[in-house]
Amino acid sequence: MKISVLLSRARKNWPAKVLSIAAAVVLVLFHNYSRLESRDLSVPLRLELPSGYVPAAPFADRVRLTLRGEADEIFRISEQDLDVFADLSGQTSEGAFRVPVQVQKLGTAIGIDPLEIGIDPMHVMVRLGQQITREVDIVPNLSGYPPPGYQLGSYAISPAQVAVTGPRERVAGIESIQTEEINVAGRTESFVMQVRLSRPSPLVSIPGGEIVEFRASIEESVVLTTFDQVEVVILNLAPALQIESEPETGFIRLQGGGQELEGLSPSDMQLIVDASDIDSPGTYELSTRPVLPAGFLVLRYEPMFVELSVTE
Template sequence: MSTTRTNSSPMKGRLRLKSRSVLARVLDNWPAKVLSVTVAVLLTVFNSFARLEERSITVPLSVVLNEEYVPAAAHTEKVRVVVRGEPDAIDRVSDTDVEAFVDLSPYRSDGVHRATVNIARTGGALEENHLEIRVEPLEIEVALERRLVRRVPVEPVLFGVPPAGYEIASTRVTPPSIEIDGPRSRVEFITAVKTEQVDMSSRTEEFTTRVSLVNPDPFVAFRGGDTVEFRAQIDERIALATFDSVEIVVLDLDPDLIVLAPLPAGSVRVQARELDIERYQSTDVQLIIDAQGVDGPGTYTLPTRPDVPPGFAVLRFEPTEIDLVVGDEAGP
């Protein structure tokens, strides 16, 4: 039985020669090839970074506190946020899509505390995962102090006076007191809270209005709102006056009789609205003698009575009686 054998040595040799040739070509001038690949990678990265843009926005800084402590001094209220990414992605992020805050709730002692500024994404910033966001500054310091709540009275501040003839009868504020809230060292020194000025210069009747409270300290807050109701009662001013040199007038004397002795001047003390008193003079006030019962010549002691304008209240008058001397008109 004969066996046929195939000689594979020449084929294997050719494969080895080919592999060596490929390797030789790969390794030929390898430093230059490595440099070319590196440059290509760097160019790709550079181009990628070159397409990125930055936008800077300023956002308010929120402070998270516990119930026992509040800021006692001025601190950073706004921070700078830099957003970096593809132009289209940056354009889809609005200024309100990034929030900044510091968490001071763990601190429960008076003093200055340092805290990290944190960033929270909302809205469009949540959808753009490839955005790079950084904040400046990274940390801030906040002075904390124990909170104090205290009730103090409200004091209305009035400006001007009502027109002539009018006066402020009474004022009232509702509520008459409010609670203030803030750092203990600041709240302790506030004994009252004043309102903004209320102009009284043109008021002639009762009125009610809302008026703002004036905050005496920027670190103190008003619990329950910053306005109160102000009510004022405006009355006409009542005045007292004395009318002197008042004429005494005899009424209903018989036409055949005449007054022989001259009559004195009288005086009348009255109470009335100030505006009314200013409008009248002594000639507008009289003392009246009723001579209807005089039936012949002689001397008669008769009472007087005041005659005053409407709205006048007579407090006193003089004389209260007169000795009236009368005689015949034709004479003795």
Template sequence: MKTKQLFEKLTENWQAKVICFGLALGLYVVHITSILDRKTYTVPLKVVADGGMYPMSDYPEYVRITVRSTAENIAETLQSDFTATIDLTKYEKEGSFSVPVSVHLSPKLLLMDPFEIKLNPESVSMRLEEKTLKYVSVAPSLSGEVPHGYAVTKMSVEPATVEIVGPRRAVDETKQVYTSAIDVTALTSPKTFEASLQNINSLLAINPAKSYTVHVDVAEEPLVKKFTDVPVRLLFLPEALEAEGESPKISFDVAGTVPTLEDYELSESAVYADCSAIDKVGTYDLPVHITLPSYFQIENQSAETVNVAVRVRRETQSESAGR
């Protein structure tokens, strides 16, 4: 009897009681919502491509995760507590797909209540192609210019190749990858640099070695300088004798390098003929001597010898006539 009376009491005016319960629940929800704080985190988006497909189109590098919870909970929440991924493992055919973004929370966040998250975007549209792998060469990337008079003669990278992974077409079109920029502005001698790799195609993954070494050979640029109609000095001619007419002249080229030869000028005694063996009037065929620094080479010399006519010095003749 008592149970029946209790049931009748509970069901009496049940419509009003349901309405009151709903209003109370609504007020509770409004109250809880009003005391919740909000904070947005920008989280890197990781692509899991362990299957046979790989993204061929660009995709966002980050997603935004908005959290609603109590101030105490949000104060304990860090960006590192979230991991955002898109998993391509289940896709087996090429085509365009809307791939959902998955968010993984750290264990401490799972214990927080209330704790709500909102993800933007919730899915990513991308085109998938067959995943391909190949090895390509590594090319050094230079910045700046070596000083005037110098030139880069050779470059090499170690290791010389690198593995790239990505969608079929992007991999097929990639012939080489480049190192990070190496500044050669002040380089005047060979040098070895440590370098990383730059990925010029965001669709490709590069599996580099721990480090790359780039060896750059630099040498002085060659230069050939022409010397034309250079007077041949006649040295060691006895005082009583003199050469008739103007001094003989020759032309020649000097081979060297830009830094050493560009501003080089001949000294007055650089080109000469040795007259020390002459002791009387006559005509002589004398070898030409050219004195230059050892790092120069003489080329295209117009004459190896010069013809010199020697006579008695006029002052000497006048003195003899006066006597």
């Protein structure tokens, strides 16, 4: 009797009772959900590529993940605990492909529950190109000038060539690759330095490494200068003889280091005439020779001969 009464009461207004139970369940779930917190995380996107193919155009290489779970748990998750990837390994030709972004939990993230992961964007567009490799010359990117009196002499890069690899349409047009800027301004001595290569495109890589060695020789600059008003000096003339008129001044054209030439003047040099062979009055044509400080190359001088009228 009691059981039948209970069953009768249970059946009475049963739709309302079911709704009440459902509402209670929803309230419990909502309460549990409301306790969860969110955290945004930006992570790199890894591409699983088919053999012999690489990205041929820039693509969205980072993905925003929204983690939802217990606050203490989701803030333990680092970028290394989530492997975000797009699988293109099944593609067998060049072209543009739209593929889903996937997430695999690693490390700390594996044991966290509840954990919801939202992905933005959910798909990524990647254009694939055939991968090729070629050897290209390395060209130094020089800037600036040594100070006055110095010049850049010989220079060399080691290695002189480097292999570059990437999508066919990018690599095929590369004839050479530049270094980053090498500034020689203010340098007065030879030097050796390590310098990085400038990749012509983010899609092109340098498998052998991006650092090369640059060697340069800094030399004193060679300057050509002409000195006018150089005195012509007569030496070794016999005491009983004399010159009717002194010869006119001449000029000397020199080659030498810029700094040394800057400190030189016509008074530091002479055109010498040796008159030791003259023993009587008359007219003589004698050769001249330049006399000046050491370290300079005489390119030309005038007069090379002078005519002297000698009297007693």
